[in-house]
Structure formats: C-alpha cells, structure tokens
Amino acid sequence: LGTKVGSKKMTENGVSSRAKVLTIDTMNPTVKKVEYAVRGPIVQRAMELEKELSEGMKKPFAEVIKANIGDAHAMGQQPITFFRQVLALCSYPELLNDSTFPEDAKSRARRILQSCGGNSMGSYSASQGIDSVRHDVARYIKRRDDGVPCDPDNIYLTTGASDGIVTMLKLLVCGEGATRTGIMISIPQYPLYSAALAELGAVQINYYLNEQKCWSLDISELQRSLDEARQHCNPRALCIINPGNPTGQVQSRQCIEDVIRFAAKERLFLMADEVYQDNVYAEGCQFHSFKKVLFEMGPEYSNTVELVSFHSTSKCYMGECGFRGGYMEIINLDSEVKAQLTKLVSVRLCPPVPGQALMDLVVNPPQPGEPSHEKFIKERTTTLCALAEKAKLTEQVLNTVQGISCNPVQGAMYSFPCITIPEKAIKEATKPDMFYCMKLLEETGICLVPGSGFGQRDGTYHFRMTILPPKDKLKILLTKVKEFHQKFTQQYS
Amino acid sequence: LGTKVGSKKMTENGVSSRAKVLTIDTMNPTVKKVEYAVRGPIVQRAMELEKELSEGMKKPFAEVIKANIGDAHAMGQQPITFFRQVLALCSYPELLNDSTFPEDAKSRARRILQSCGGNSMGSYSASQGIDSVRHDVARYIKRRDDGVPCDPDNIYLTTGASDGIVTMLKLLVCGEGATRTGIMISIPQYPLYSAALAELGAVQINYYLNEQKCWSLDISELQRSLDEARQHCNPRALCIINPGNPTGQVQSRQCIEDVIRFAAKERLFLMADEVYQDNVYAEGCQFHSFKKVLFEMGPEYSNTVELVSFHSTSKCYMGECGFRGGYMEIINLDSEVKAQLTKLVSVRLCPPVPGQALMDLVVNPPQPGEPSHEKFIKERTTTLCALAEKAKLTEQVLNTVQGISCNPVQGAMYSFPCITIPEKAIKEATKPDMFYCMKLLEETGICLVPGSGFGQRDGTYHFRMTILPPKDKLKILLTKVKEFHQKFTQQYS
Structure with missing residues (x-):
C-alpha cells in the first residue's frame, strides 16, 4: 500500500503518488452540506x-x-413557434431576408438585435440585462398588475430564476452564531432554497404548509416558526413559492395580504418565487402577484416592504428551461444595496443573451392584429x-x-x-x-x-x-x- | 426628518417609513469587498x-x-457564419427543410438536437453538460494536445469560463484565520479572480509578473510570494492566465514546465485559464496547454498534479460572449470531490444549452471536404x-x-x-x-x-x-x- 515519504507515497512500481491537495476532508465544508x-x-x-x-x-x-x-x-411539450422564429432570426440575421418568416417575427428580431452591441447576440449585454428587454418586462408587469407602476431600473435579467434567488440570498447573509442570518422557507420547498442556504451558511428556518387545507399557508405557523428561530439566529427574509412547488397550491389574495402584513410587522424581506404565474388550473383560483397586492395595500406597505419577485422562461406555457432566461423585480431595495447588487452581477458579465431575447418575447408576445397572434x-x-x-x-x-x-x-x-x-x-x-x-x-x-x-x-x-x-x-x-x-x-x- | 418610533419613522405626511431590513450596514460584508x-x-x-x-x-x-x-x-467583429447557421437550425428546426442551408450545418444541428431531451434546446441538459458535446470537447483536446488522452467524464460545460473558475475556487475554500485557504494569482490579473476570492472570503496571494521581461512569470517570484503567504494563510492553488489577461504575454513551454514542477513540489492545485488559446500573434510564440506539458513530463507529474483548465466561446476568433458558453477539464481531481462538484453544479440545473451548442461547434468546426469548410x-x-x-x-x-x-x-x-x-x-x-x-x-x-x-x-x-x-x-x-x-x-x- 506504499510507504509514506513526507507528503509522498511510494507505490509498488516506484512511482510516487502525492497526497491530493483537494480531498473530501479538505474541501469547502459548506459545499458538502448541499443537497x-x-x-x-x-x-x-x-x-x-x-x-x-x-x-x-x-x-x-x-x-x-x-x-x-x-x-x-x-x-x-412543443416550443412556441413565434419564439423560436425570432431566436433563429437573431442567431442568423441573414434570415431577415427570408420571405417565409412572418413580419412580426422579423420586426421583433430587428428590435432585439438593435439593442445588442454590434447588432449581435454574441456581444455582452449590460450586466443588469438589455435595456429594451428590461423596459418590455416593466411594461408586462404593469399590464399584469392592472396598472401598478413598474420601473425598468428595478428589473434585473437573470440566468434562470435560480440565479436571481441565489444572488438575493447572498446579499442577505451576514453575522455569526446567534446573529447569523436566517431565511424562512416553506416545507415542502423547492430544494434550490435549502441548497443555496447550505452553501451560503445561512440558517434555514422551516415553516410548514398546511397539507390538510390544500397546502395553504397559515400565518400562525409563520409566527411559530419565526418566534422559535429568533432564539438562535437572526431571521431576515421570508421566501414564498406561489403557485407552489412541489405542492401545486395557488395562494388566495387574502393569504398574500396577510403574508405582507406579517413581513411588515416582523421586518422581513419578502422573496416571491412566481415562476409558475401562468400555471393556474383550478376553478376559482387566480394568480395574484405579491407586487400588485402590496401596492393595493397602500403606501404604508408599498413604500416600505422590501420585496423581490422572480420569473423565468422555463415554466408556464413556454417551458424553455435550456435557455436559462429569467428576471427579478426589486421593490423598495435600499439604493446603496442596489448599487452593490449591480456591482455583484457585473462580475459574471451578463446573463445569456439568447435567454434575455426569449424573456423579451415572453413579456411581449404577438399582439392582436399581428400575423403571428392567432397561432x-x-x-x-x-x-x-x-x-x-x-x-x-x-x-x-x-x-x-x-x-x-x-x-x-x-x-x-x-x-x-x-x-x-x-x-x-x-x-x-x-x-x-x-x-x-x-x-x-x-x-x-x-x-x-x-x-x-x-x-x-x-x-x-x-x-x-x-x-x-x-x-x-x-x-x-x-x-x-x-x-x-x-x-x-x-x-x- | 421624522421621529423614530420603534423601528418606524413617522414622516411629515404621517406615513410611517420602516427602517429597511437590508442596508449597506446589514448586508453581506464579503459582497461589499468585491470589485x-x-x-x-x-x-x-x-x-x-x-x-x-x-x-x-x-x-x-x-x-x-x-x-x-x-x-x-x-x-x-463578425460571427462565424457556420456557427450561426447551426444555432438558427437548432433554434427553429423547421429550417432543416430549407435548401439554402449547407448540409454540414444541418447534420451538425441534427446531431445536437438528438442529444437534447425532446430534440429541443429548451430542455435542461445534464448538469455536467450534453453528453455528445463533452465527447466532442474531449476529442478536440486530444487533437490539440497531439494525442494526449482526454476523458469526456472530466469535462464540465460551464456558463462562460467565469462560472467554472468560481465553482472550482468555491471547492477549494476552507479554514479560518491562519489556516484560511489562500489562492495565488498573478498581478496584474483579470479581476474576476480578486472578485471571486473576496466574495468567497479566501486570501488573495499576489505574485508579480515581470514587466521588464515581457510580463513573464519567474519561479523565484512564485516562491517568494508563497513563502510569505504561508506565514498567514494556507496556500492551496495557483492560478495562471495564459495567454495573459491583461498583459498579453504567451508563456514558453519551459515556463509552464517550471510552474508545474513548482506546483508539484509545493502541493498546489493548478488552475489554468486558457481562454485565449487561439489568440497568439507574435512570431516564435506558440500556445502550449498545461495539460499537454503535464503529460509530457511523465507519470510522476501526470498522475499526481491536480489541474483544471478553462476555455470559453467568448474569445479567440469566435468572440461569442453573449452566449455564455465554456468548458473546464479536470485532471487528477479526487473522485469524492468530483462527485461533490457534480452535485454542486446540479443545483443550477445546467449551463445555457445554446452556449453548449456553440461550444460544440467551436471544438468541432467544419472539416476539409465539408461544404462550409472553406468559408x-x-x-x-x-x-x-x-x-x-x-x-x-x-x-x-x-x-x-x-x-x-x-x-x-x-x-x-x-x-x-x-x-x-x-x-x-x-x-x-x-x-x-x-x-x-x-x-x-x-x-x-x-x-x-x-x-x-x-x-x-x-x-x-x-x-x-x-x-x-x-x-x-x-x-x-x-x-x-x-x-x-x-x-x-x-x-x-
């Protein structure tokens, strides 16, 4: 089995085998905890x-x-034809001369390319995302939320929703021991959350959804969970997945209002994972965005509660997971923290541009009267x-x-x-x-x-x-x- | 300016303004250090x-x-026509019936699509990257390195090179105080390294390139830097950028051999940033991969020295930054650590599939005799x-x-x-x-x-x-x- 000579082992054939620098015992312990x-x-x-x-x-x-x-x-599941036509046009702009492509796909592609450096999806975009795409996202949110205003400056395009979620959690983590940041997540949860918290060394605070009441969220359970957590960490944020993953429930407007009131009272940063916003099937159920409910609750809430909402190209009717497109909207984020966020995302240069283009199409699909609308x-x-x-x-x-x-x-x-x-x-x-x-x-x-x-x-x-x-x-x-x-x-x- | 009432401030119009949860003073301190x-x-x-x-x-x-x-x-700079044709075909496979596209572009697109779930770039790939792409990358590396073998299992596709670099650094970081992981980087360096080290809370160990000798790397300077660092941290890895960014130097074969010998002697994990491997202009200069030199140095080195090499679609003659494509090859990585790496990358699901497709084209461009070769x-x-x-x-x-x-x-x-x-x-x-x-x-x-x-x-x-x-x-x-x-x-x- 070899004789150890310093950090070297001599194997039988005489070739020395050094002990590895990086082993399971000497690697980052927080990574090991990730599941x-x-x-x-x-x-x-x-x-x-x-x-x-x-x-x-x-x-x-x-x-x-x-x-x-x-x-x-x-x-x-089949991709949306229009989306893929525009992506093909953006990838190979020679196709703009091809008469078989519909005019609305071409004009959309031209608009995206004009927003890219050198008219190429091969250029880096701004780190926060392509300017025109962020404006389209803002218009989409305003439309979705019945006119609640949306500032394009609060939109960050992301590499799928996961990227945005991890980035926001990263900003929130600080302190040691009893003052270490705790993050409240639902149980059951989507395991990106537990994995990210393990990696960041934050404290995972579990609140249980009520399986007997169709996986609904009880404020009393939030309170129990928070009160217990306060004895050993510093709870700073509350994560909500609506519609729910893995549980499939859709939260009522009342529930969302109660959650916002709870977050305000307890001073918690709200993270709303809303990537399934178009996936609502049950009669009597409807998607309500946290943003909209927050603003309908009046300035006492809409001017103060810190909220980030995540969306993605991967789910809903698009299902375009492979493109890794997404965005997040930040509300009431401290301006200095926002500058830090912008700096942080700039290190990774930019989200993938094809994913940004796709996000643009999702928030700005063919309009009535346009040739691709019916299809x-x-x-x-x-x-x-x-x-x-x-x-x-x-x-x-x-x-x-x-x-x-x-x-x-x-x-x-x-x-x-x-x-x-x-x-x-x-x-x-x-x-x-x-x-x-x-x-x-x-x-x-x-x-x-x-x-x-x-x-x-x-x-x-x-x-x-x-x-x-x-x-x-x-x-x-x-x-x-x-x-x-x-x-x-x-x-x- | 408002009267403080608990955590609320009353503003003049009577609307309460709560103190923010997340401020510059209460945010993650390591993020603040990032530049x-x-x-x-x-x-x-x-x-x-x-x-x-x-x-x-x-x-x-x-x-x-x-x-x-x-x-x-x-x-x-103009994109390579063939690459963009294949990407358009993969985005909108209807185009496979279009006779204006060259046959080699079509067959390449068909091959990529066959490796995608449901034949769609919209599906998630394996977290390590599409199988066939990893095989193509391995064949490319073997060709580039004059026959040195390459195992597709050691290839991880990444979201640009930055993603791979940060992931590998993340694995290496552990310890506190005088045992905290230190990472050696060249000065001048590409600031992704310093930013990632700040974020991970690792110790940045500077070694200076020799400006008087055309920004070459002196082993004596590596030694000085390492010896000093050992007094206050635990140096574990040595990062090299070749060809150099921002310095533009190309390392000689001899220099690379010396660096490898140094890393072996000092038990350092080698990280070779080789994203500019096709960007060599000066007469008498040639790109030598760390992998190839390592293997030419014989089993004492090739069986022991831990090395990771990074490549990207963003540089060289491609310049496709926006697609965020890249790969890394790991050599002699401990198998348990490798399993942890695979687990870690799975949390983010997969690198963007269009970027993977592009990486495939870069490592497997048109061959002599194929219709697109000449162009x-x-x-x-x-x-x-x-x-x-x-x-x-x-x-x-x-x-x-x-x-x-x-x-x-x-x-x-x-x-x-x-x-x-x-x-x-x-x-x-x-x-x-x-x-x-x-x-x-x-x-x-x-x-x-x-x-x-x-x-x-x-x-x-x-x-x-x-x-x-x-x-x-x-x-x-x-x-x-x-x-x-x-x-x-x-x-x-």
Missing part, C-alpha cells in the same frame, strides 16, 4: 437504467418515464389546457388509491401526494420514501423524487411527480404507481 | 457620456470608443490576422509616446502599457491611474480601464486597452491617447 434531490441518487439510477435498457438488458419495463423534473420540452394564442392555449387536464387526471387517479392522498393540483406542474408506507417498510429503510421511490423505479421504470428531498412533516411520506408527461404516458404512469403502491403495501403489511 | 474594474466607474461614466451625446449635448468628441472590455462583436477557414483567418495586425499596431504606436512603454502583445486581446504620470498629478489624485483614465474619457471619449483594477507594482501606473476596435478606429484611438498623454504630461509638469 439537491431533483437530480439526486434516484435520477442517477434512472439514467443508469436507461443506459442498461439501450444496451439490451432485460427489465420489467420497456422505458424509463421521468417525472422527476419540470422539464417540459423533454416530455414532448401564438392557439399554441399557448393548447399547452395550458393540456396541463390543466393532466393536473385533474393526476389528482383523480391518485386519490383512487388506498394509502395515497392527493391535494388538488391548483397550479404549477407537480403533485405532492401523501403516501402511507407500512410499518415494516419504515423499519427496514433509513429513508422510507427514498426506499419506496427506488423500488418503484426498479420495478416500473418510473422516476419520481421522494418527499424527503423537499421536506415534509416528520412521520409523513410523499413523492413529487410532474404532470408533464404526454397524456397517454401519464395514464400509464398513474396506473403503474397505483399497482405498485398496492403491491408494496401488501408486501410490507 | 470589478472592467465594468467600474469609468465604464459607467462612458455610458452616461454616450447618453448625453445621443441627447445632443456638446462634447469635445463625436463618439465614445470603448476599449475597456473584450467584447469582440460589439467592436464589429469557415477564411472567416477565422481574417479575424485572427486582423487581431495580429492590431496587436502590432498598438504596440508600435504606444511605444512612440514618451512616457508610455508597452510590451509586445504576444497574444490575447489586450495591451497593458506602463504610463508615466507626473508627480503633480500623483499628488492631486487618490488613484492617479483612475484620474488619468477619467480625464482621458472626458476629453477624448476613449474608455480604458486603469491598471489599479488589475493590480500593478506600487508606484507604477498602467491602463488596459483592448485591441478590438476596427483598425481605422484603433488608429484614431491610439492617436488620441498619444496626444492626450503629451498634453497631460505638460499640464502636470
């Missing part, structure tokens, strides 16, 4: 299984169905209706299974049902829901994420599944989950 | 001046010439020859100015001349080179970055200018700098 279940061990195993299938290995299933991640195009509306409606139908189907089928209980998927792209795991299985496994999902994968080829990756009340078990597979595949998936659950329950009872 | 001169105050002023000019304000110049940032397309070679040659000519021109003209002394621009895209600033000006200003550059901007409209943004020996002053403006504009720029310098010297003598 991200959406791409965790289940997903890695799913990829192995796919490879084994392609190599002809025999499995109890013909294909792996991945319902682990909100990756719409990978599940067959755009048709494509968008088709996608959103299909999602609404699949949300309903998922809820219905899962609720027919004894031992699975599923809240309505009011919005977003996920169902997060509660599953009853028999005592025997709980005793057998360290993480019973991981055990369940791994078994499901091995036996059926269905890839879901265990609830423990998002957080859940102790003693309860869940999984997250996306509603994105095409309807026929989703039906197969749901049937297989049903059969598996029955078999699993029998086996461990 | 990034390439987009600092000079550049902000340049943007104001542009706006003022466009509003008809009278200035002593007709336009602002920006030579502050390596933004090739913004300076008029590709012509375009690449034109761009690189123009850069070589401008590198020469810059050196020549600047060296005719008394009080400016300029090393040859052997490679990269920058000149970093030493400027003599008269004593009177030094006394008048806190940062004499900032003072000089600001005056230059106000009087001539030329935007350069002061040397202090990159680091320089105490008592010396420099500026960085890119050689990117079109030749006629570069000539104007150089003439104006010359005249300004003479006037400035006179004024303060």
Whole structure:
C-alpha cells in the first residue's frame, strides 16, 4: 500500500503518488452540506437504467418515464413557434431576408438585435440585462398588475430564476452564531432554497404548509416558526413559492395580504418565487402577484416592504428551461444595496443573451392584429389546457388509491401526494420514501423524487411527480404507481 | 426628518417609513469587498457620456470608443457564419427543410438536437453538460494536445469560463484565520479572480509578473510570494492566465514546465485559464496547454498534479460572449470531490444549452471536404490576422509616446502599457491611474480601464486597452491617447 515519504507515497512500481491537495476532508465544508434531490441518487439510477435498457438488458419495463423534473420540452411539450422564429432570426440575421418568416417575427428580431452591441447576440449585454428587454418586462408587469407602476431600473435579467434567488440570498447573509442570518422557507420547498442556504451558511428556518387545507399557508405557523428561530439566529427574509412547488397550491389574495402584513410587522424581506404565474388550473383560483397586492395595500406597505419577485422562461406555457432566461423585480431595495447588487452581477458579465431575447418575447408576445397572434394564442392555449387536464387526471387517479392522498393540483406542474408506507417498510429503510421511490423505479421504470428531498412533516411520506408527461404516458404512469403502491403495501403489511 | 418610533419613522405626511431590513450596514460584508474594474466607474461614466451625446449635448468628441472590455462583436467583429447557421437550425428546426442551408450545418444541428431531451434546446441538459458535446470537447483536446488522452467524464460545460473558475475556487475554500485557504494569482490579473476570492472570503496571494521581461512569470517570484503567504494563510492553488489577461504575454513551454514542477513540489492545485488559446500573434510564440506539458513530463507529474483548465466561446476568433458558453477539464481531481462538484453544479440545473451548442461547434468546426469548410477557414483567418495586425499596431504606436512603454502583445486581446504620470498629478489624485483614465474619457471619449483594477507594482501606473476596435478606429484611438498623454504630461509638469 506504499510507504509514506513526507507528503509522498511510494507505490509498488516506484512511482510516487502525492497526497491530493483537494480531498473530501479538505474541501469547502459548506459545499458538502448541499443537497439537491431533483437530480439526486434516484435520477442517477434512472439514467443508469436507461443506459442498461439501450444496451439490451432485460427489465420489467420497456422505458424509463421521468417525472422527476419540470422539464417540459423533454416530455414532448412543443416550443412556441413565434419564439423560436425570432431566436433563429437573431442567431442568423441573414434570415431577415427570408420571405417565409412572418413580419412580426422579423420586426421583433430587428428590435432585439438593435439593442445588442454590434447588432449581435454574441456581444455582452449590460450586466443588469438589455435595456429594451428590461423596459418590455416593466411594461408586462404593469399590464399584469392592472396598472401598478413598474420601473425598468428595478428589473434585473437573470440566468434562470435560480440565479436571481441565489444572488438575493447572498446579499442577505451576514453575522455569526446567534446573529447569523436566517431565511424562512416553506416545507415542502423547492430544494434550490435549502441548497443555496447550505452553501451560503445561512440558517434555514422551516415553516410548514398546511397539507390538510390544500397546502395553504397559515400565518400562525409563520409566527411559530419565526418566534422559535429568533432564539438562535437572526431571521431576515421570508421566501414564498406561489403557485407552489412541489405542492401545486395557488395562494388566495387574502393569504398574500396577510403574508405582507406579517413581513411588515416582523421586518422581513419578502422573496416571491412566481415562476409558475401562468400555471393556474383550478376553478376559482387566480394568480395574484405579491407586487400588485402590496401596492393595493397602500403606501404604508408599498413604500416600505422590501420585496423581490422572480420569473423565468422555463415554466408556464413556454417551458424553455435550456435557455436559462429569467428576471427579478426589486421593490423598495435600499439604493446603496442596489448599487452593490449591480456591482455583484457585473462580475459574471451578463446573463445569456439568447435567454434575455426569449424573456423579451415572453413579456411581449404577438399582439392582436399581428400575423403571428392567432397561432401564438392557439399554441399557448393548447399547452395550458393540456396541463390543466393532466393536473385533474393526476389528482383523480391518485386519490383512487388506498394509502395515497392527493391535494388538488391548483397550479404549477407537480403533485405532492401523501403516501402511507407500512410499518415494516419504515423499519427496514433509513429513508422510507427514498426506499419506496427506488423500488418503484426498479420495478416500473418510473422516476419520481421522494418527499424527503423537499421536506415534509416528520412521520409523513410523499413523492413529487410532474404532470408533464404526454397524456397517454401519464395514464400509464398513474396506473403503474397505483399497482405498485398496492403491491408494496401488501408486501410490507 | 421624522421621529423614530420603534423601528418606524413617522414622516411629515404621517406615513410611517420602516427602517429597511437590508442596508449597506446589514448586508453581506464579503459582497461589499468585491470589485470589478472592467465594468467600474469609468465604464459607467462612458455610458452616461454616450447618453448625453445621443441627447445632443456638446462634447469635445463625436463618439465614445470603448476599449475597456473584450467584447469582440460589439467592436464589429463578425460571427462565424457556420456557427450561426447551426444555432438558427437548432433554434427553429423547421429550417432543416430549407435548401439554402449547407448540409454540414444541418447534420451538425441534427446531431445536437438528438442529444437534447425532446430534440429541443429548451430542455435542461445534464448538469455536467450534453453528453455528445463533452465527447466532442474531449476529442478536440486530444487533437490539440497531439494525442494526449482526454476523458469526456472530466469535462464540465460551464456558463462562460467565469462560472467554472468560481465553482472550482468555491471547492477549494476552507479554514479560518491562519489556516484560511489562500489562492495565488498573478498581478496584474483579470479581476474576476480578486472578485471571486473576496466574495468567497479566501486570501488573495499576489505574485508579480515581470514587466521588464515581457510580463513573464519567474519561479523565484512564485516562491517568494508563497513563502510569505504561508506565514498567514494556507496556500492551496495557483492560478495562471495564459495567454495573459491583461498583459498579453504567451508563456514558453519551459515556463509552464517550471510552474508545474513548482506546483508539484509545493502541493498546489493548478488552475489554468486558457481562454485565449487561439489568440497568439507574435512570431516564435506558440500556445502550449498545461495539460499537454503535464503529460509530457511523465507519470510522476501526470498522475499526481491536480489541474483544471478553462476555455470559453467568448474569445479567440469566435468572440461569442453573449452566449455564455465554456468548458473546464479536470485532471487528477479526487473522485469524492468530483462527485461533490457534480452535485454542486446540479443545483443550477445546467449551463445555457445554446452556449453548449456553440461550444460544440467551436471544438468541432467544419472539416476539409465539408461544404462550409472553406468559408469557415477564411472567416477565422481574417479575424485572427486582423487581431495580429492590431496587436502590432498598438504596440508600435504606444511605444512612440514618451512616457508610455508597452510590451509586445504576444497574444490575447489586450495591451497593458506602463504610463508615466507626473508627480503633480500623483499628488492631486487618490488613484492617479483612475484620474488619468477619467480625464482621458472626458476629453477624448476613449474608455480604458486603469491598471489599479488589475493590480500593478506600487508606484507604477498602467491602463488596459483592448485591441478590438476596427483598425481605422484603433488608429484614431491610439492617436488620441498619444496626444492626450503629451498634453497631460505638460499640464502636470
């Protein structure tokens, strides 16, 4: 096994092998604490299984169905034609002479290119994002929020929403020990939050959504969570995901108002993750932006409460995850902090310009009377209706299974049902829901994420599944989950 | 000015104004320490001046010439036609039926799309990057390095090179006080490094390049710098930029060998920033990759020295900064650390897919016999020859100015001349080179970055200018700098 000579080991063939500079014991300890279940061990195993299938290995299933991640195009959702036409025109402006492209796509492409240095998407943009895109975003927000004003100077384009969320959290983190920054996040949560907090060394403060009341948010639970946290850290921000991921609930206007009042009273910075703002399916549900509600509550709130809202090109009817487009709007951010934010984002130069172009199209789609309008509306409606139908189907089928209980998927792209795991299985496994999902994968080829990756009340078990597979595949998936659950329950009872 | 009531202030109109949660005093202190001169105050002023000019304000110049940032397309450099054709095809695959596109562009686009989920660039890729692209990168590296093997598993696609550099630095940072991680960087350096180290709270260890010897790297200076640093921190990595930014030198094979031997002896992790690997102009100079030299030094080194090398789509003949494409290759990284790296990058889901596609084209351009080959070679040659000519021109003209002394621009895209600033000006200003550059901007409209943004020996002053403006504009720029310098010297003598 070699003799150690100083920092060198002599191996048998005489070649010295130095001890590594960077090992698991000497690496950044905060990185080690990071976890991200959406791409965790289940997903890695799913990829192995796919490879084994392609190599002809025999499995109890013909294909792996991945319902682990909100990756719409990978599940067959089609891109919006207009968006892609404009992106092609921007990529290769020679096409502006091509008569088969509609005029509105061309004029949109020309406008984007004119905002790029040297008329090329290959130039860096301003670090905050292309000026004209930020203006379009501001106009979109004002329209969405029934006229509440929006300042383009408060818009920062980002590399997907994740980038913006991490950047804002980074600004907030300071202090040590009992004064260390704490950030309130919902449980269940989207694991970007827990991962970012681990990496930044901030304290994660859990507040639990009310599963019995359709994953709604109770102010009394916020208060409990905050009061406890104040005994060991300095809570500074409250993160909300609406519509919810992984829980699929859509918050009522009243709830949002209560949250804002709570944040004001307790002096918390509000972070509103609103990337599913167009994904609302349930009757009687409607998306209300935190910004709009804040401004409707009058100047006592709208002049004081610090709020940042995130949006993205990755979800809604677009599903353009690969382009990594997004924006954030900051409200009431201290001007000196804003200057620091601008400086911080400048180090990474700029968000990807194709993603910025795409964000521009999302906030400024074809208008009535323009040649692409009809097709755009048709494509968008088709996608959103299909999602609404699949949300309903998922809820219905899962609720027919004894031992699975599923809240309505009011919005977003996920169902997060509660599953009853028999005592025997709980005793057998360290993480019973991981055990369940791994078994499901091995036996059926269905890839879901265990609830423990998002957080859940102790003693309860869940999984997250996306509603994105095409309807026929989703039906197969749901049937297989049903059969598996029955078999699993029998086996461990 | 309002009366304080608890955390509220009452303003004159009776509306309460709460103290902000996030202020300059309560924000993350490490973020405040971050500086990034390439987009600092000079550049902000340049943007104001542009706006003022466009509003008809009278200035002593007709336009602002920006030579502050390596933004090739913004300076008029043309994109490679083939690259943009493939990107258009990937964005809007309908175009695969368009007979005006060359067949090799189509087959390349088909191959990229086949590697994307649902055949769409809108899908997330694997976090490490698209599999086929990583394989193409590995083949490119093997070709570049005369057959030295390259494992696609060691390739990580990144969001520009900056993303990879920050990620690797993040892994390396640990310890507190005298055991805090120190990272050796050249002075002058590219300020991403100092900014990232400030943000991560790592110790910046400066080693000085030898301006008298054409900005070469002396091992004795590395040793001095390391020995001093060991007294107050734990030096763990050595960063090299070759070809140099901002200094434009190209390292000799011998120098690289010496650096590797030094890193091995001193147990330092090597980080080689090689984004300018195709930007070599000076006769007798040649790019040698650290990877290749490492492997040519035999197993004692190639089996032990930990190395990461960075590349990007933003520089060389491509200049596609806006797409934020890049890759890194890791050599001898501990396997557990590698697993942590993969986990860490998965939190951000994936690098932008259009940037990955572009990286694929860079490492796998049209081959002899393919329809686009001739045009590709012509375009690449034109761009690189123009850069070589401008590198020469810059050196020549600047060296005719008394009080400016300029090393040859052997490679990269920058000149970093030493400027003599008269004593009177030094006394008048806190940062004499900032003072000089600001005056230059106000009087001539030329935007350069002061040397202090990159680091320089105490008592010396420099500026960085890119050689990117079109030749006629570069000539104007150089003439104006010359005249300004003479006037400035006179004024303060």
